Amino acid sequence: MTEHKTEDLASQNSPRPLVDVRDLKVEFTLRKGLLSRVPLRAVDGISFQIGDGETVGLVGESGSGKSTTGRAILRLIEPTSGSVSLDGHSVTDMSRSELRKARRQMQMVFQDPYSSLDPSMTVGDTLAEPLKIHDGISRRAAQGRVIELLEQVGLARHHVDRYPYEFSGGQRQRIAIARAIAVNPKLIICDEAVSALDVSTQNQVITLLERLREEYKLSYLFISHDLGVVRHISHRVVVLYLGRIVEEGPVERVYSQAAHPYTEALLSAVPIPDPELQRSRSRILLHGDMPDPSSPPPGCVFHTRCPYAMEICRQVVPESTPVDGGGSVACHLQSSGTQPLQGASLAHLTATL
Ligand SMILES: Nc1ncnc2c1ncn2[C@@H]1O[C@H](COP(=O)(O)OP(=O)(O)OP(=O)(O)O)[C@@H](O)[C@H]1O
Ligand SMILES: [Mg+2]
Known part of the structure; x- marks a missing residue:
């Protein structure tokens, strides 16, 4: 897979990030039995930024809150509290009609294009639809732009009159990407966008996303459970x-010197292509399932599965602290200055990822 990442991103010097998520919380209400309802905090006070032209990977096990985060940023799910701003405008404070207009700036590409594309619409109509909604352009007038979009995602102009079922999974994902870029958004949230594809198709779609990022000056929130893919595409x-x-x-930094035991465990589950190294490396296995999010453990939420858990971890929520090499971690091992985690196993792993 080719790497197209540019190191001197505008975001690093920019005073204002494109996306600014602050203390975002999303709570669902679960029915338990006939009468009782319990709150489930799927997203519990998260803050992060995405710079102009930057790709931020969002990783974690199933149920960790990745999709909920993506949907709450776009307000496809209403956040319970916290704020999201896009290019300095508060998405969380927008009225419904303001939000409809702002939606052109932020698009989403899902895992399964078969269910996100209307099977009864031709590709041409699918791509013309956002142009009609946002710019009031008729289907006929949109024809030129539709052909241009098809070519930009590596499809041919004769595909314009075909239906989704006539395409392969990778081609359908290209159509979904073309639909997302049709209205010149600033942000695309890709939720497991390549997860259903075979490895070589994944690589092609990632190369396409990289190229479009540069051409359209896009930023991505790239949601995936696949840490190998995330490494290739994300800054x-x-x-x-x-x-x-x-x-x-x-x-x-994260892939060579994971600071949190959970990150270390996720990374050590990524297979190494070299069987010799795969056999020799020590792995940090995660025991048990993630706790029930409707009754999270006290203290550090990871302590029930952490091989390094100390007494303080069971009682006190760890603060986020800066890490040498960039970023931050919320772990008592780091904030108490106890033994750093990165070992030879991880060095092996990251050398080959
Ligand atoms: N509409 C909903 N109602 C109730 N609970 C929900 C709803 N959507 C998500 N959840 C719960 O919120 C938590 C986070 O779910 P989410 O789908 O965001 O996780 P995820 O990280 O995207 O997982 P996956 O990798 O399986 O896609 C889970 O416990 C899930 O069961
Ligand atoms: Mg999800």
Whole structure:
């Protein structure tokens, strides 16, 4: 996979990030039995930024709150509290009609384009639809732009009259991407956008996303449970566990010197292509399931599965502290100055990822 990441991003010097998420919380209400209802905090006070032209990877196990975060940023789910701003405008304070207009700036690409594309619409109509909604352009007038979009995502102009079922999974994802870029958004949230594709198609779609990022000056929130894919596409990575950010930082630092035991465990589960190294490395296995998010453990939410848990971890929520090499971590091992975690196993792993 080719790397197209540019190091001197505008975001690093920019006084204002494109996306600014502050203390975002999303609570659902679960029915338990006939009468009782319990709150489930799927996202529990997270803050992070995405710079102009930056790709931020959002990782974590199933149920950690990745999709809820993505949807709450776009207000497809209403946040319970906290704020989200896009280019300095508060998305969380927008009225419904302001939000409708702002939606052109922020688009989403989902895992399964088959369910997100209307099977009864041709590709041409699918791509013309956002142009009609946002710019009032008729189907006929949009034809030129539709062909241009198709070509930009590597499809041919004769595909314009075909239906979703006539395409492969990778091609359908290209159509979904074309629909997302049609209205020149600033942010695209990709929720497991390549997860259903085989490895070589994944690589092609990632190369396409990289190219479009540069051409359209896009920023991505790239949600994925696949840390190998996230490493290739992201500049920075945010690690979620039970709705909280346990670690974030530049990809190079996080993958070579994970500061949180959870990140270390996630990384050690990524297979190494070299069988010799795969056999020799020590792995940090996560025991048990993630706790029930409707009754999270006290203290550090990870302590029930952490191989390094100390007494303080069972009682006190760890503060986020800066990490050498960039980013931050919320872990008592780090804030108490106890033994850093990165070991030879991780060095092996990251050398080959
Ligand atoms: N509409 C909903 N109503 C109630 N609970 C929900 C709802 N949507 C998500 N949840 C719960 O919120 C938590 C976070 O879910 P979310 O889908 O954001 O996780 P995820 O990290 O995207 O997982 P996955 O990798 O499986 O996609 C889970 O416990 C989930 O069961
Ligand atoms: Mg999800």
